[in-house]
Amino acid sequence: MESQPARSPLEEVERSGLGLGLVLWLFTLVGVLGALYARWAWTPASVTREGVPIQQLFDVILAILLVAFVLVHGLLGYFVIRYRTRGDRPAAYFPHHTGLELTYTLIPAVVLVALSVAGMSLWTRVHTPPPGDPFVVEVRAEQFSWSARYPGPDGRLGRVDNRVARPFNVDPQDPAGRDDITSSQIYLVVGRPNRILLRTRDVQHSFWVPAFRLKKDFVPGATTELWLTPTQTGEFDLACAELCGVGHYTMAGKVRVVTQEEFDRWMRQQAGR
Ligand SMILES: [Cu+2]
The missing domain is CATH 1.10.287 (Helix Hairpins)
Structure with missing residues (x-):
């Protein structure tokens, strides 16, 4: 062989x-x-x-x-x-080609x-506020959970002051804050502009709902905001998109988009608690 x-x-x-x-x-x-x-x-x-x-x-x-x-x-x-x-010729070499360089630049x-x-x-x-009366909600991020504050019957959120050691730092001097409702549930209302105010209690976080195609950072000491108009009701995944500590990966939540009637009913239940 x-x-x-x-x-x-x-x-x-x-x-x-x-x-x-x-x-x-x-x-x-x-x-x-x-x-x-x-x-x-x-x-x-x-x-x-x-x-x-x-x-x-x-x-x-x-x-x-x-x-x-x-x-x-x-x-x-x-x-x-x-x-x-193939061993049949040396490699060609050209140092410069103006037409080629202009094309790929x-x-x-x-x-x-x-x-x-x-x-x-x-x-x-x-980022331009859309016309029309907006639904307003404040979303609050902290290590490592989400919560929300809604204006009460007066339609206005109470003023916040980060030096006030109360939940959500709501200033007790402001009467608009007395009827605010706070909850761990984040609701938005379908078919109208939603103005989402973002505040953090500690470090940077980021509000990200992939189905909304929008993402916005929370900045310590400041209020950032996001405008959007939901077109469908449902429950959508919310994730923190800014590495915010050891529990960052647990900062998943839900945003519930509901009709105005459903939201009003939920608010009445919360107020009556
Ligand atoms: Cu976070």
Whole structure:
């Protein structure tokens, strides 16, 4: 029996060039399928009016990224295979190509400027209070739980002062605060603008409801706010999106979007307790 002839070093290099190109193509395919799977299987439907244009912008960005990703890595794999060494010529070398450099500088620059303008105008729209009488709620974060404060029949939240050592730091001098209702339940009302005031009792936290497509930080000592208009009733996952201590991972909660009648009924029950 004859043994297999050993491969020459040149053959080894040629084979590894082919293998590397195929690995790059496989990587490209897995990347594209992974991104599409995450977009359609892991992304909950948007349930706010603001969430719709935000999702559209996400999708435009994802599409541009996928095209660039496939183009760059697909071509890289192709070149690795096509121009792998065969020992028949030296490698070509060119230090400069003005047309190529202008192309790969100007196209990304135009795309980035367009995306920045689209992002900034959307940001401004989402952060401009919508017309109409808003539903107001204060959401309070602390290590490691959530609570909420609702204005009572007077429709106004009592003034807060962080030096006041009372629940929610409500100033006892302000009569508007006497009928405020506090609860561990976070309610929002469907079909009207909701103004969510965010206050933290300790460190930074972040209010994030993936189905709303909006996220906002809590800043110690300040009140931040978020405007949104829910378009569907239901219970939606709330997560703290700012690493806030050892129990950060337990800071999951629910936001309940209900009709005005349901909310009014719940408020009457709370007031009568
Ligand atoms: Cu937190």
